[in-house]
Amino acid sequence: MFPEIIETRPIRIWIDDGLDWMVKNWGDAFEAGAYPLLVLLNSIQKFLLFVPWWMIIFVLAAVAFLATRRWALPIVVVVALLLVGVMELWEDAIKTMALMIAATLTTIIFALPMGIAMSRSALLRGIVRPILDLMQTLPSFVYLIPVVMIFGPGKVPALIATIIYAAPPLVRLTDLGIRLVDRETMEAAQAFGATPRQKLFGVQIPLALPTILAGINQTTMMALAMVVIASMIGAGGLGYQVLQGIGRLEVSRGLFAGLGIVALAIIFDRITQAFGKQLQERIGLSEHKL
Amino acid sequence: MSERAIIELKNITKIFGESPEEALQLLKKGLSKSDVQAQSGQVVALNDVSLSVNRGEVFVVMGLSGSGKSTLIRHINRLIDPTSGSVVVNGRDILDMAVEDLRTYRRTEIAMVFQNFGLLPHRSVLENVAYGLEIRGVSKPKRRKTAFEWIETVGLKGYENSRPHELSGGQKQRVGLARALAMDSEVLLMDEAFSALDPLIRSDMQEQLLDLQKKLKKTIFFITHDFNEAIRLGDRVALLNEGELVQIGRPEEIILQPANQYVVDFVRDVNRARVIKVGAIMGKDETTPCEVAVDQSASCEDVLPLFATHDWVGVVNEKNERVGSISAKQVISALARHQATIS
Numbered sequence: 001m002f003p004e005i006i007e008t009r010p011i012r013i014w015i016d017d018g019l020d021w022m023v024k025n026w027g028d029a030f031e032a033g034a035y036p037l038l039v040l041l042n043s044i045q046k047f048l049l050f051v052p053w054w055m056i057i058f059v060l061a062a063v064a065f066l067a068t069r070r071w072a073l074p075i076v077v078v079v080a081l082l083l084v085g086v087m088e089l090w091e092d093a094i095k096t097m098a099l100m101i102a103a104t105l106t107t108i109i110f111a112l113p114m115g116i117a118m119s120r121s122a123l124l125r126g127i128v129r130p131i132l133d134l135m136q137t138l139p140s141f142v143y144l145i146p147v148v149m150i151f152g153p154g155k156v157p158a159l160i161a162t163i164i165y166a167a168p169p170l171v172r173l174t175d176l177g178i179r180l181v182d183r184e185t186m187e188a189a190q191a192f193g194a195t196p197r198q199k200l201f202g203v204q205i206p207l208a209l210p211t212i213l214a215g216i217n218q219t220t221m222m223a224l225a226m227v228v229i230a231s232m233i234g235a236g237g238l239g240y241q242v243l244q245g246i247g248r249l250e251v252s253r254g255l256f257a258g259l260g261i262v263a264l265a266i267i268f269d270r271i272t273q274a275f276g277k278q279l280q281e282r283i284g285l286s287e288h289k290l
Numbered sequence: 291m292s293e294r295a296i297i298e299l300k301n302i303t304k305i306f307g308e309s310p311e312e313a314l315q316l317l318k319k320g321l322s323k324s325d326v327q328a329q330s331g332q333v334v335a336l337n338d339v340s341l342s343v344n345r346g347e348v349f350v351v352m353g354l355s356g357s358g359k360s361t362l363i364r365h366i367n368r369l370i371d372p373t374s375g376s377v378v379v380n381g382r383d384i385l386d387m388a389v390e391d392l393r394t395y396r397r398t399e400i401a402m403v404f405q406n407f408g409l410l411p412h413r414s415v416l417e418n419v420a421y422g423l424e425i426r427g428v429s430k431p432k433r434r435k436t437a438f439e440w441i442e443t444v445g446l447k448g449y450e451n452s453r454p455h456e457l458s459g460g461q462k463q464r465v466g467l468a469r470a471l472a473m474d475s476e477v478l479l480m481d482e483a484f485s486a487l488d489p490l491i492r493s494d495m496q497e498q499l500l501d502l503q504k505k506l507k508k509t510i511f512f513i514t515h516d517f518n519e520a521i522r523l524g525d526r527v528a529l530l531n532e533g534e535l536v537q538i539g540r541p542e543e544i545i546l547q548p549a550n551q552y553v554v555d556f557v558r559d560v561n562r563a564r565v566i567k568v569g570a571i572m573g574k575d576e577t578t579p580c581e582v583a584v585d586q587s588a589s590c591e592d593v594l595p596l597f598a599t600h601d602w603v604g605v606v607n608e609k610n611e612r613v614g615s616i617s618a619k620q621v622i623s624a625l626a627r628h629q630a631t632i633s
Binding site: 190191194203 | 367369392393394395396397398400401402404405406407408409410411412421422425426453454455456473479
């Protein structure tokens with residue numbers, strides 16, 4: 001047995017009591033702070049449920065066509081979504097889609113500035129990177145408990161848990177993309193007297209965009225990966241169907257919902273990837289690597 | 291400061307490393323570069339380099355890789371700050387400039403062309419050429435107009451809407467050149483501008499630069515590792531070796547009087563007949579009547595055929611006034627001098 005060096009019980013009691021105290025005293029403040037998240041998620045969900053199903057299929061197929069300029073992906077999109085509808089999962093799929101979109105949008109708002117800041121400061125990068133590692137590797141249940149205690153079960157903690165899990169790749173790839181911008185191109189901007197702002201918006205962000213888009217792609221995928229866990233704390237959607245399938249030992253229900261998640265994953269993965277590829281071609285990948 | 295000098299580098303020393311000051315003290319104590327590097331672990335990129343560039347001349351710094359030439363050129367627009375020394379351009383020490391002044395200086399007085407072009411891959415040729423003007427805050431119609439003109443001047447008319455990755459190396463560097471020229475700044479920095487190009491394209495670009503320079507009369511600070519390019523382009527050439535200046539002079543001076551063995555090694559491969567001008571080696575005889583005369587800017591190669599029928603020919607200046615004479619013997623000894631000195 002490992003010898004007991006210090007008594008850890010007081011530390012654990014201190015942490016638990018601290019959290020209780022925080023929930024009691026700051027719970028309302030936290031909820032008020034997260035209210036915009038709830039509004040965002042609900043409006044996306046309401047909007048998507050308001051739009052007729054064929055319209056959503058049409059729009060996603062059109063986006064897929066714009067991204068690839070081919071018919072293969074739009075056909076896949078239409079077939080996959082029809083399948084979701086046939087399996088009587090349309091409403092659940094929309095709820096999951098809304099959660100994923102809300103999580104991705106929120107992540108972009110926080111992760112982009114963080115990635116940009118990291119690319120400019122080695123100190124900040126040194127501090128943030130281990131935190132990102134922690135966010136990605138810490139089992140999500142560990143932070144689900146305190147998040148649920150603070151916000152109560154519902155959509156907000158599900159959204160926050162999804163953001164915590166899905167944000168790291170976007171932060172990392174934004175930082176990486178900006179630091180990979182050709183040194184001589186940056187030097188040229190500097191030599192012509194560009195201000196830091198002109199360099200950021202005129203050179204760094206446009207050239208890092210393919211990498212940033214790869215980060216957004218990762219974020220959408222990881223957000224989808226979280227839907228089952230998120231549904232445990234009240235997110236609803238396809239994940240909830242999977243949970244019910246498990247609970248009732250209904251293999252078919254779990255399988256159908258699982259396939260629905262896969263369908264959404266394929267659609268969003270291929271569309272974002274295709275946009276990234278299009279962007280890279282426009283820049284000229286060989287030049288980018290030079 | 292001399293009237294004609296536009297760029298003056300004074301005692302530039304640049305040390306790369308964690309604590310350059312320590313290495314600088316060692317250098318000042320008179321230790322050699324390699325001893326300083328061994329003792330302090332710092333890299334001495336430039337050691338006490340002083341030179342001045344005259345208004346309107348093409349000044350070429352030639353050196354091999356690691357000689358510090360790219361570091362040197364970056365001092366002139368302060369992409370790099372020296373460890374010690376001063377950089378005076380147009381009478382002002384640019385090291386004293388505040389950030390805002392430095393930006394204005396870069397936007398108005400000095401433009402740069404890069405070895406690997408440094409173009410913006412997400413922008414069209416037109417937008418690339420207009421980039422410097424955009425940074426300067428020139429209005430869109432005005433900068434488009436200027437960019438169109440320069441694109442035509444460098445011979446890329448019709449490519450305005452292409453993207454850099456659709457162009458060949460030579461075309462890309464024309465874009466880089468047009469971008470710098472569009473700034474209409476007095477000083478043009480060219481960092482190995484033609485080194486990444488194929489030999490034939492490089493030769494074309496050199497010719498184009500010389501043609502443009504006849505009209506524009508810019509002050510061009512040109513960096514190269516190619517001795518022939520230095521000789522061809524430079525009104526004056528400086529040779530840099532391991533961070534130290536070896537020799538500065540007009541191309542003929544360097545070929546006819548190489549300062550040391552290092553320079554001799556470069557001079558050996560030069561086509562002397564093409565580079566040495568008659569004016570540099572002619573005799574003083576201005577009076578004896580002659581049957582044929584050549585211009586003093588003619589090369590030895592140009593006069594050689596005349597010696598088939600003449601022992602000597604007269605030399606005249608651009609106003610067609612007789613300034614000297616040149617004989618077959620003088621030409622032969624000028625062409626052969628370098629073999630004579632090393633044997």
